[in-house]
Amino acid sequence: MNKKIQPIVRLIDDDPTVLDSQSFFLRLCGWQTVTYSNAKDFLELDDLLHPGCVVLDVRMPGMTGLELQDEIIHRKIDLPIIFLSAHGDIEMAIACLQKGAFNFLEKPAEPEKLQKLVEEAIKKNQIDRREADYKNGLKKAFGGLTKSEKQIAYLVAKGLSNPEISQLLSISERTVQAHRSSVYKKLNVVNAVEVSEFIRDMNGGSPL
Amino acid sequence: MRYVQCVLIAFFLLVNGFLTSASSSERDTVTVALIDTFGPDFYVDTFVPTIEYLKKKLPRFNFKIVELDRSRLQSEIDRTKPDFLVSSAGDYVSLIDSKGTQQIVTKMRKDAKEVFASVGSAFFVKSERKDIQSLEDLKGKRIAGTSPIDFDGWLIGMDELTKHDLEPEKIFNKTIFTEYNYPDPVTYVKVGHADVAVLPVCEFEKLVNEGQINAKDFRVLNPKNQEGEACRRSTELFPDVVFSSMPSAPPLVVKSVTLALLSMPAGENFEWIPSNSFLDVYELLKDLKIGPYEHLREKTLKSFILEHEKDIYLAVLFIFAVLIHIVRVNWMVKKRTDELHAAVAEQRKIEREEEENRRKLDLMEKNLALVQMCSLFAHEVKQPITNILYYASGLKLLLAQLQKTSPEVGEVIGKIQDQAKRTAEIVDHVRSYAKQDARKIQKVDLQEIVTQALKNIVPANRNLVKVRVLPGETFCIEADPFEIELVVLNLTKNAISAVKGEQDAQIEISLSKDQGKVIFSISDNGPPIDTQLLNSLGKPGKESEERGVRSRTFHCNQYCRKAWRAHDLYPASGRRFNRSIYFEGNS
Numbered sequence: 001m002n003k004k005i006q007p008i009v010r011l012i013d014d015d016p017t018v019l020d021s022q023s024f025f026l027r028l029c030g031w032q033t034v035t036y037s038n039a040k041d042f043l044e045l046d047d048l049l050h051p052g053c054v055v056l057d058v059r060m061p062g063m064t065g066l067e068l069q070d071e072i073i074h075r076k077i078d079l080p081i082i083f084l085s086a087h088g089d090i091e092m093a094i095a096c097l098q099k100g101a102f103n104f105l106e107k108p109a110e111p112e113k114l115q116k117l118v119e120e121a122i123k124k125n126q127i128d129r130r131e132a133d134y135k136n137g138l139k140k141a142f143g144g145l146t147k148s149e150k151q152i153a154y155l156v157a158k159g160l161s162n163p164e165i166s167q168l169l170s171i172s173e174r175t176v177q178a179h180r181s182s183v184y185k186k187l188n189v190v191n192a193v194e195v196s197e198f199i200r201d202m203n204g205g206s207p208l
Numbered sequence: 209m210r211y212v213q214c215v216l217i218a219f220f221l222l223v224n225g226f227l228t229s230a231s232s233s234e235r236d237t238v239t240v241a242l243i244d245t246f247g248p249d250f251y252v253d254t255f256v257p258t259i260e261y262l263k264k265k266l267p268r269f270n271f272k273i274v275e276l277d278r279s280r281l282q283s284e285i286d287r288t289k290p291d292f293l294v295s296s297a298g299d300y301v302s303l304i305d306s307k308g309t310q311q312i313v314t315k316m317r318k319d320a321k322e323v324f325a326s327v328g329s330a331f332f333v334k335s336e337r338k339d340i341q342s343l344e345d346l347k348g349k350r351i352a353g354t355s356p357i358d359f360d361g362w363l364i365g366m367d368e369l370t371k372h373d374l375e376p377e378k379i380f381n382k383t384i385f386t387e388y389n390y391p392d393p394v395t396y397v398k399v400g401h402a403d404v405a406v407l408p409v410c411e412f413e414k415l416v417n418e419g420q421i422n423a424k425d426f427r428v429l430n431p432k433n434q435e436g437e438a439c440r441r442s443t444e445l446f447p448d449v450v451f452s453s454m455p456s457a458p459p460l461v462v463k464s465v466t467l468a469l470l471s472m473p474a475g476e477n478f479e480w481i482p483s484n485s486f487l488d489v490y491e492l493l494k495d496l497k498i499g500p501y502e503h504l505r506e507k508t509l510k511s512f513i514l515e516h517e518k519d520i521y522l523a524v525l526f527i528f529a530v531l532i533h534i535v536r537v538n539w540m541v542k543k544r545t546d547e548l549h550a551a552v553a554e555q556r557k558i559e560r561e562e563e564e565n566r567r568k569l570d571l572m573e574k575n576l577a578l579v580q581m582c583s584l585f586a587h588e589v590k591q592p593i594t595n596i597l598y599y600a601s602g603l604k605l606l607l608a609q610l611q612k613t614s615p616e617v618g619e620v621i622g623k624i625q626d627q628a629k630r631t632a633e634i635v636d637h638v639r640s641y642a643k644q645d646a647r648k649i650q651k652v653d654l655q656e657i658v659t660q661a662l663k664n665i666v667p668a669n670r671n672l673v674k675v676r677v678l679p680g681e682t683f684c685i686e687a688d689p690f691e692i693e694l695v696v697l698n699l700t701k702n703a704i705s706a707v708k709g710e711q712d713a714q715i716e717i718s719l720s721k722d723q724g725k726v727i728f729s730i731s732d733n734g735p736p737i738d739t740q741l742l743n744s745l746g747k748p749g750k751e752s753e754e755r756g757v758r759s760r761t762f763h764c765n766q767y768c769r770k771a772w773r774a775h776d777l778y779p780a781s782g783r784r785f786n787r788s789i790y791f792e793g794n795s
Contacts, residue, residue, distance in 0.1 A: 015591050017591065017592070017595050018591055018594055018595060020595070021594065021595035021596075021597075021598035021599050021602070022594075022598055024598060024599060024602045025598040025599070025601050025602040025605070028602045028605040028606055028609070029605065059587070086586060086587040086590040086591070107590045107591070107593075107594050107632075108590055108593045108594035108596075108597050108628065108629070108632050109594070109597075110597070111597055111598050111600075111601035111602075112601065
């Protein structure tokens with residue numbers, strides 16, 4: 001658990017008694033919780049950049065839990081969603097999970113199971129955000145390259161030698177050598193293999 | 209006069225017999241028979257000159273003259289076996305069937321226009337008799353005539369009476385026949401012994417010319433004279449004397465006599481010419497019920513039938529037509545009644561089916577309400593159960609954090625959690641029962657369901673519905689067939705209700721496929737539906753009677769939305785109002 005930034009569990013349910021009991025239980029489990037009685041308040045008031053997860057009731061007045069999920073996807077909010085429903089059926093659960101929900105629990109959910117899923121969801125969110133931060137750092141570093149350096153970086157990542165790149169780009173081998181050195185320095189790598197891994201990580205697993 | 213006539217005939221026969229016996233051994237005998245119904249002038253003016261001419265013209269034949277007793281005519285003919293017969297037109301026609309007489313020539317008087325219109329009768333009364341103006345006035349009067357067998361002197365006159373619906377044998381108080389003796393019939397009238405006299409045509413004028421009577425003293429009844437006619441008459445004209453051949457006459461003899469008579473020069477008063485019509489004579493005999501129509505006088509069923517043959521035929525035809533009409537009417541009434549019974553039976557069947565459907569619908573609605581109530585109950589109960597579980601788990605954690613836990617407390621909290629879970633399980637169990645009873649999902653053909661649903665619509669309304677389906681396509685879906693049938697039935701009824709009273713009312717149901725989905729659509733050209741009402745459909749408490757949107761529609765929508773992922777109702781372009789339900793296809 002990250003001690004610097006305490007993740008928040010957002011509880012969204014139209015029944016205040018459920019919010020109280022859930023919040024009571026999860027706080028005793030050590031999580032920081034915030035409760036919302038409807039989806040609109042959540043979207044307007046919550047600090048969505050703060051890590052954590054969302055425990056969401058399906059049936060609510062106004063915007064339903066399913067509609068809120070669509071809105072979260074639409075806004076590219078990365079908070080994992082754990083659905084809770086008293087009317088859940090298999091069809092609905094599959095639809096939610098296919099859209100990217102973290103899990104789907106039928107009320108009354110086992111408190112321990114909820115606790116475990118909350119923990120997993122927060123962990124996932126933290127990992128996702130770290131990965132995202134890492135990718136953003138890589139992209140920022142790669143963005144510092146000139147146009148020619150980016151071109152040569154891609155060719156180096158493909159394993160091409162300096163003469164091959166020189167011939168391919170119709171520039172002198174010395175120029176290629178100078179750009180390669182600059183790329184290594186700016187991306188903080190030492191060889192072609194690390195350049196290739198850099199680009200792969202930056203692209204989320206895709207090497208090029 | 210009759211006496212003179214007899215003397216003349218006797219003399220003629222005597223002379224003729226003498227001459228015949230003198231040369232009979234050398235010549236073939238030709239027998240000419242005479243039926244005596246004529247006046248004395250006939251012998252002098254017609255008969256004797258004709259026979260004399262034949263003898264002169266045909267010397268190779270020995271002409272034998274015989275007179276037949278009219279009272280025993282049939283036996284007289286059989287006895288004498290004549291080759292030729294001279295008779296009145298009435299006697300000639302009477303003997304055609306029984307004795308086979310065949311006309312050769314007929315006497316045509318000089319003043320006659322046609323050979324078949326030569327003789328007739330005339331009724332005379334005294335001019336001063338104002339009480340006798342027409343033939344109808346002769347009832348109860350006294351009449352005088354020449355002879356009851358005289359064709360033109362009596363029979364034609366009596367026929368005229370029958371034409372005026374008078375019965376000759378009953379109309380007169382007294383009948384006097386002169387038999388051509390003196391006084392003549394006119395004299396009887398003149399002296400007051402008779403009220404009316406009937407004479408052959410031209411007989412009256414002859415008496416006037418002879419100075420026996422004064423024409424001014426008498427008046428003719430029922431005058432029928434045409435312009436240019438010299439003699440007064442009261443009747444139509446008929447053929448005069450007929451010279452006919454008998455079946456026994458040798459053809460060559462008939463030929464010779466015929467040629468001779470036709471070549472006989474026209475005399476001062478007459479000539480022989482073939483007559484081509486005796487129909488009026490037949491009618492006369494029939495009217496008077498004499499000759500071949502004698503049987504009509506018999507009062508038997510046969511005679512009655514023969515007399516009224518035409519009327520009977522018409523009556524039978526009429527009765528037959530009436531019977532046919534009655535049979536036809538009865539048949540049509542039976543047919544219509546059967547059709548009515550069938551229609552009533554069909555109507556009752558539809559009503560029973562509708563009643564059954566209503567009953568099923570009510571049951572389904574109750575089940576739906578039960579499911580909804582169970583769902584509501586489950587939802588509401590599960591919230592506090594969830595809270596109990598959270599609070600129990602939280603309490604357990606809290607006690608652990610405060611280091612105040614004990615085995616007893618842990619056991620109590622565990623039991624609280626177990627009971628809460630058990631309560632939740634019971635709720636789910638009960639709810640699952642309601643869910644199972646509500647629907648029976650199976651693979652069904654939507655087209656068959658639509659056909660079945662439309663059978664529940666009365667025929668008059670069913671004709672408004674046009675079903676449009678691509679031929680050869682099947683529209684299989686997974687659903688409860690009865691629920692779908694009810695949905696189709698209710699949507700169709702709503703559409704019928706919507707177009708009621710519209711001119712050119714049209715409802716169209718179509719089945720189609722699109723990307724694996726089976727689409728049921730129904731549209732009508734009823735009045736448009738406003739957006740507010742459209743949006744209110746399917747919401748409890750917002751039901752409307754407008755456009756026939758009743759409570760059924762609410763349930764339809766509920767089913768469509770929940771069970772079959774139906775799209776909401778939406779209005780199509782133009783005046784048509786379209787509703788579509790999208791089903792997951794199952795081919």
